[in-house]
Amino acid sequence: MTPQDFFQVMAPLPPGGHAGIDALLAEMCWPGQPGRAHPANPLIPFGDFPNLHFARLLVIDDPTLADRAGTGLPTAEPAYLALLGSCDGTADAMLAALAEGAAPGLRALFRQCGLAPDADVFTWLRAHAVRPATGYVNWVGRTVAQVREEALLHRLLVAAVPAASGKADCVAARAAIIAAVKVHAPTLTPEAPTPMGWLHKNRESFWLPLLAFIVALVLVVPRLWLPLLIGLALFAYVLRRRERADPVIAPQTSAAEIARRSAYEDHDVTNAFSAIGSLKPGRFRLWLTIAVLWGVNWTTRHIFTKGRLARVGTIHFARWVLIDDNRRLFFASDYDGPLETYMDDFINKVSFGLNAVFSNGIGWPRTDWLVLGGARDEQVFKRFLRYHQCITQVHYKAYPGLTTYDLARNARLRQGYQARSMTEVEARTWLAAI
Amino acid sequence: MARGDLIAPIAVSDTGDIQALVTAGFGSLTAACFLMLRVAEATAAKAWLAGVQVATVADLGKDKPPLTQVVQVALTSDGLAALGLDPAIIAQFAPEFVRGLARDASRSRRLGDVGDSAPAHWHWGSGDRTPHLAVLLYASDAGALTALEAATEAGLGGGFSIVTRLHTANFAGREPFGFMDGISQPSLDWQGRHQPGSDHYANTIAAGEVLIGYPNEYGRIADRPLLPGEHTLPAAIDDPGWGDLGRNGSYLVHRELAQDVRGFWRWVGREAPDAALPLAEAMVGRRIDGQPLAGLATHAIAGEPRPDSNGFTYDADRDGMICPHGGHIRRSNPRNGDFPVPPRNIFERAADILGLRGKPEADAIASARFHRLLRRGREYGQWLDREAALDQDAPDPQSGINFLCLGASIGRQFEFVQGAWCESAKFGGGSGESDPLLGSRAPFPDEQATDGFTRGCPAGRRLRHDGVPRFVTVKGGAYFLLPGVKALRFIAS
Incomplete structure (x- = not known):
């Protein structure tokens, strides 16, 4: 990431x-x-x-x-x-x-x-x-490259919708659309590894304040509740x-x-x-x-x-x-x-x-x-x-015309496109998102 | 109480100061005509304004004799200036009103008034055809209207020149495409009993959402001109030492919308040869006879006087399989409360407020109560039946609607609904579609299409229509102030 x-x-x-x-x-x-x-x-x-x-x-x-x-x-x-x-x-x-x-x-x-x-x-x-x-x-x-690749995938999926006509159920319809898109072999770059430095810093910045808060709650508050209360009132x-x-x-x-x-x-x-x-x-x-x-x-x-x-x-x-x-x-x-x-x-x-x-x-x-x-x-x-x-x-x-909801939807479409299999209900939701 | 404090709802008492259009569409007065005037000579114009008799809310009521004719008067900001009102006073009105509907390209762009609908093509409302005054005339039949019109015009003296006369038609409650119209209207809290804010959709809104000078859904009074010690005007509710030029008035948005009746039914017929009507009904979001779409259960809604035909929400249709998300009436009033799903307890409420419950895309539509329009439109042109519209030789009925709506905030109400909900291709987190009836279809941004329409179909899948043509073209329009009677006399003084 x-x-x-x-x-x-x-x-x-x-x-x-x-x-x-x-x-x-x-x-x-x-x-x-x-x-x-x-x-x-x-x-x-x-x-x-x-x-x-x-x-x-x-x-x-x-x-x-x-x-x-x-x-x-x-x-x-x-x-x-x-x-x-x-x-x-x-x-x-x-x-x-x-x-x-x-x-x-x-x-x-x-x-x-x-x-x-x-x-x-x-x-x-x-x-x-x-x-x-x-x-x-x-x-x-979510990177710029990802946004652009997924936007292109969305366009290809929309164009491939006619391939699904006549299919009995959503699973079959999805399979037909995916097959039609695969012809174009859209680039979908896998996620890059998260930089280790960022990951460590992110974990620290999550846990340290929480830890400090818990320590304060357990150690400081019982002893110093009166000054704390006065401080709060002040x-x-x-x-x-x-x-x-x-x-x-x-x-x-x-x-x-x-x-x-x-x-x-x-x-x-x-x-x-x-x-x-x-x-x-x-x-x-x-x-x-x-x-x-x-x-x-x-x-x-x-x-x-x-x-x-x-x-x-x-x-x-x-x-x-x-x-x-x-x-x-x-x-x-x-x-x-x-x-x-x-x-x-x-x-x-x-x-x-x-x-x-x-x-x-x-x-x-x-x-x-x-x-x-x-x-x-x-x-x-x-x-x-x-x-x-x-x-x-x-x-x-970098991506004119796309809202945050567009970006999130395109990311869901990509997940569905790359998923091995889907239930009928999942496939219906995925088709609806196209 | 000082300016800026939260203000509890109060009862509206001075009904004799409020023009009757705020409570009535004068449905029994089936003939109507709107005169668009410009001030030719200010002194004579003021003399006419000082004497004109306008019907007020006090003239209506079960114990009153029915009105046989009605005159209502509204002014644009250009009109206020032409009548010599101090520019510093005019500047205290809402900025949208001060600028007007047609002056700024950025406003036209937001509202979809582009291409054939651009103000440059209007036959009134732009440049030196911007009216100063609208005189709305209503009468019981065509003959009475002609007489009223003649008498009114004769009485104008040399004060005004006429930009245009907009004649209307009576299609017995239907708009030109053939759908029953005017069913959904917000109820105004005249008694001061309504506490703003609700988890569930309610049809009652604070008086200050329509009437200027009263507390609105935020419990505040919106900006309007206040004049120190001006006792001929109603006193400001939050500062009684000041005269309130806005109080008991309302902003009136008027747009003349030409409807392509032939184009609409022909396109629908081509797109869905076996089921044209269901497609048209999905685009509107209502059945042609005005009933809710099949599957939308009706129930009582606070402040809704017609629960049988209008007592529904989309709570049980979140995926838009019954009424499409993009359907016209769903866009223009999504019928939602303050939360996407009403919280059941304090924990859910806290989680909702912090944005920790549900999905972001389920929370993409603003709460309806801040964006309601009180509509007072009238149709015009010839009636053309939908079967007849399919006939290749059918004449162009030259029909449409004079869309009128009232509100205390043009920006938060009309412009929001028109721009962010109807015209926007991104309404509700969607993409590529604008209002199937009103949308300009102008690609936005750049070459990206906005002319799609998606609806549910029985198999549980969705059906997408592309290349929906433009059916509605704006031909004119303006932002007016429908002032209180005392304010009208003050402006005339």
């Missing part, structure tokens, strides 16, 4: 360094489809990189910094040019491949950010790389006081601006969401954010690895990245469907999770006990999201 990784390069732009970049980024997209990267664009020919699932480029210029007024936080932070994406294998290997295969384009893009003509591109990219605090992968281990008191006092800042984004942004959306079934905001000042919110993000990361690594993040099944990849000495949080995701459905999923299905992370950010709709309320306030939440949204100026997807 080949694990996925997240790469992200962020380079501060000089003041006023926008204009040239915006034009360059626009050139990377399909004509008439702003935001949708051309896989063979001359700057970064994304389609040449077989391990690349998604990639995006955008200028992150935080429109919400003025909300820091009176908090003691600086009201200026750099604007960044960011290149980020999700890949098979490690982020470093992906950056090395990009540096190798798209050096002139990367030099042109990052020239204004200080990438000198004689500098080594990979070294420079690595020096500007950041790691997400939390990453989410829809299906851990935490609750501080949290509640802040929740009641923290201001909600979610001004309406103008209808014209919403329209301008939606010109970048819905050119494919998958859209990109990028957003940035500031953490509330003080250590309480910072440590709470770090703890919650660590917890979320544990679940995305060990629980939500097969098709959904809590109840949300439409996200391909998502990341939460702390930047600027932990003063700001950047969020990016690749999700299926229009933004409105995505926001509704957030509200109806995972408001508790969003609240736990983002209520530590300035302006979030008011929460109760960290997880309640907050994003459930539909209108304020939608305003907040749009207020913090950055336009994803270039978005690349």
Whole structure:
């Protein structure tokens, strides 16, 4: 199994360094489809990189910094040019491949950010790389190659359906379809062995926190229950006081601006969401954010690895990245469907999770006990999201037109195609999936 | 109570301020005509608006004499601007309304208004043919309607120019393809008794799902213009010191949809020569006489006044063998609750919330209660029987539907249902199919087909149809505000 990784390069732009970049980024997209990267664009020919699932480029210029007024936080932070994406294998290997295969384009893009003509591109990219605090992968281990092979298999299966006509039962129908597809000998590469280092680390990261938790439960709690209880009460008191006092800042984004942004959306079934905001000042919110993000990361690594993040099944990849000495949080995701459905999923299905992370950010709709309320306030939440949204100026997807459900279905079809035998009921389900 | 708090449902009391269309489709007034107007001279236009008598919910009721004619008035955001309403006030309405139906290519793309349905081809609703005002006229028969229309137009003075008059037809409850229509409608909670949220599908929705200014299914009041100390307007429920320009109003979506009756029945007849009607019924998701498809058991559903014909869900048909997943009425209202399978105890509920129960693909459709449409459409054109439609010499009946629906959130209701459920080739985790009636069939993305249709067949297998043609073309449309009466007078002042 080949694990996925997240790469992200962020380079501060000089003041006023926008204009040239915006034009360059626009050139990377399909004509008439702003935001949708051309896989063979001359700057970064994304389609040449077989391990690349998604990639995006955008200028992150935080429109919400003025909300820091009176908090003691600086009201200026750099604007960044960011290149980020999700890949098979490690982020470093992906950056090395990009540096190798798209050096002139990367030099042109990052020239204004200080990438000198004689500098080594990979070294420079690595020096500007950041790691997400939390990453989410829809299906851990599903590679680009696998997605493409299985999509082709699906097309062949669909084309072979007429071969099943007249067959008495589903088992016979399946056999006829498989025979018709076998003629084309579709490539279905077996799963690669899981890298040992990753496997060890993954096991450790699963067991160690659990072990620590059990040890704490057995050894620490019986002895120190009183201080723990006092600590918990103190935490609750501080949290509640802040929740009641923290201001909600979610001004309406103008209808014209919403329209301008939606010109970048819905050119494919998958859209990109990028957003940035500031953490509330003080250590309480910072440590709470770090703890919650660590917890979320544990679940995305060990629980939500097969098709959904809590109840949300439409996200391909998502990341939460702390930047600027932990003063700001950047969020990016690749999700299926229009933004409105995505926001509704957030509200109806995972408001508790969003609240736990983002209520530590300035302006979030008011929460109760960290997880309640907050994003459930539909209108304020939608305003907040749009207020913090950055336009994803270039978005690349390695498998246009395919949703997470398509990918999962194609993987099931492949299993059924390769299975030695099936019962009548299994065969019926398999046929229905075609 | 302050703005932003959760608000308990409250009874809707000021019925005299709400235009009657919110509760009635005026079925007994079988003649109707919709005038699309533009403001020619603002002062005269305002004078007309200040005096126009619109029927309200208070005029309806068992103890009231039946209405013999009805006038309803709705405005676009362009209309509000043309009448001189402060742009800063207009900007506080929903962004979809502010931009309008046809202004943005991205909206057209999401809604499937592309190709022949693109706003550039519309005969009204786009560019300088965008109406400012819709005057909806209803009367008991054609003669009375003609008189009402003439009187109305004569009374307009020099205030307006007419973009178009949309005449309607009465097919006795059937839409042009021949199916009984308008059976499924959400029930509005007028009494303030409905607690939002339910594990099972319910037909009752919060008043604020349709009426602006009332708490909705989230227990919140959606954004709308609030004016400090404006006492001629109804007070904001959550902030009584403010006048609420939206309260007692609703957004009205109007789309003129031309239906290719001949094309529909001819294609169905070619595709299933021995069983054209069952195929057509599978595409609609309902029998042609309006009854549920055979096999969908009916039962009582909270807030459903017609359990015999409409008391069903798809809970016992999860694999879509009875009603196809892609069937028109299943797409436009999947009749689900807040969870894919209602949890039986607190543990299952917790597991559901955390996404640890069932399969991801079983949870691909959003909860129906946030996406209901209150439909008020009227047919137009000539009636053409389905047998006659097969005749090669049958004339084009030039028929279709003036689709009208009401809601307090255009984005979460109409645009969601049209874009994410009907037009989307990926509805419910599926692939390659759009709504068998409404879909634009435009390949998306790139060259990927969206013109399939899959249904179950008796052997337990599935039958897939490819190359389903486009049967419905958009000819015009606009987003309107159907304001409360006080708001209408305020706009006219």
